Amino acid sequence: METLIKVLDxxxxxxxGENEVRALDHVSLEINRGxxxxxxxxxxxxxxxxxxxxxxxxxxxxxxxxxxxKDVSMMKDNQLSEIRNQEIGFIFQGFNLIxxxxxIENVELPLIYRGIGKRERHRLAEEALxxxxxxxxxxxxxxxxxxxxxxxxxxxxxxAAEPPVILADEPTGNLDSASTQEIMEILKGLHRAGRSVILxxxxxxxxAQAKRVVRILDGRIVEDxxxxx
Numbered sequence: 001m002e003t004l005i006k007v008l009d010x011x012x013x014x015x016x017g018e019n020e021v022r023a024l025d026h027v028s029l030e031i032n033r034g035x036x037x038x039x040x041x042x043x044x045x046x047x048x049x050x051x052x053x054x055x056x057x058x059x060x061x062x063x064x065x066x067x068x069x070k071d072v073s074m075m076k077d078n079q080l081s082e083i084r085n086q087e088i089g090f091i092f093q094g095f096n097l098i099x100x101x102x103x104i105e106n107v108e109l110p111l112i113y114r115g116i117g118k119r120e121r122h123r124l125a126e127e128a129l130x131x132x133x134x135x136x137x138x139x140x141x142x143x144x145x146x147x148x149x150x151x152x153x154x155x156x157x158x159x160a161a162e163p164p165v166i167l168a169d170e171p172t173g174n175l176d177s178a179s180t181q182e183i184m185e186i187l188k189g190l191h192r193a194g195r196s197v198i199l200x201x202x203x204x205x206x207x208a209q210a211k212r213v214v215r216i217l218d219g220r221i222v223e224d225x226x227x228x229x
Contacts, residue, residue, distance in 0.1 A: 001032035003066075004164060004196050005054065010063030010073075012049050012219075023049040024060065025219035031198065033164070036191035038199045038210035046219040048169075051200045055088055055167050056080045068164055085113055089158030089166045093173035095150045097142040097157075103129060104138040107157045114161055121160075128156035132186055148179030155186055159195070166190060169200045184209050 012024040023046050031037055041047035052058040053065060056072055059080070065073040072083055084090075097106045104125045111121035129138055132152040142150050151171060158166055168187060172180040188209065191197050199210055207213050208227060215223035 001034065003030055004033040004035075004068060005029070005031040005198075006064075006066040007053070008064040008066075010053065010060045010065060012046075012053065012058070013061045016061075022219045024053070027063070027216075027219070027221055029214065029221060029224075031196070033196055034191075034194055036188070036197045036199070036211040037214060038201055038207035038212070039214045039216060040201050040204065040207040041216040042202055045216045047200055047202075047216050049219075050216060051167065051169055051198075054165075054198060055090060056083045085110070087164050089161070089163040091151070091154055091158045091166065091168040091171045093170040095142070095147075095154045095174075097150055097153060099142055102139050102141050103134055103145070103153045103156070106142075106153055107160050110157060111161055116161070124160045125156070128160035129153070131159065132156045146179070147175050148182055151175060151179070151183055152186065155183070155190075159190065164196060166195055166197045167200075168197065170202070171199070172201075172203075172206060180206075 007027055007029040010024055010027045011022065014021040014023060027050065039047050039050060053060055060073055063073065064071060067083065068087060072080065075083065107125035107128055108121045111124060129135060132155050134149060134152050134156065137145060137149055145153065172183050175183065184206065187197055187199065201207050210227065212226050214221055
């Protein structure tokens with residue numbers, strides 16, 4: 001399989017010196033294209049720091065990170081912004097939808113930043129919303145949708161431009177159990193369709209639905225295994 005993500009000996013150190021905190025402590029990890037991986041750990045384990053590295057939201061203190069063959073660990077802010085825009089679809093716990101835009105306008109917004117023309121981005125946004133079952137909610141604003149529907153709109157926004165990586169940070173954290181399972185089924189469907197999905201969670205039941213689980217503790221990877229069918 002083709003390697004999509006390669007992390008080599010990555011450290012992230014805050015407050016270097018006597019009181020330093022090693023949020024990541026010599027982490028190495030490879031993720032292949034098309035995998036569905038859950039990164040699991042409790043609060044303070046380093047999983048959020050690792051997510052920030054994988055999502056190019058921060059840079060390591062030392063070590064390397066290759067995304068799609070490109071070494072992104074030494075890139076400047078403007079280059080990282082370009083990588084985030086082109087390579088990664090983000091799904092956040094808090095949905096991060098813009099309140100005064102309707103569903104299709106929210107999905108179109110990142111496509112504007114990509115320089116995609118009006119007609120094409122409208123088509124892509126419609127297709128993405130249909131994939132998550134929101135074809136009848138395209139004109140609804142976030143306040144007119146349930147939490148589960150808002151998260152589905154956020155997933156549509158993440159997948160509309162077909163980025164190589166879908167990065168989902170606690171995507172079910174604000175949802176009830178029925179909506180949680182809906183969102184997990186959508187993520188599993190994206191994986192079956194060939195997308196690479198990385199799911200950050202503290203929940204063992206959620207992690208168990210991914211194909212592969214990477215467990216992080218005190219800034220180190222302590223387990224890396226595949227779930228049986």
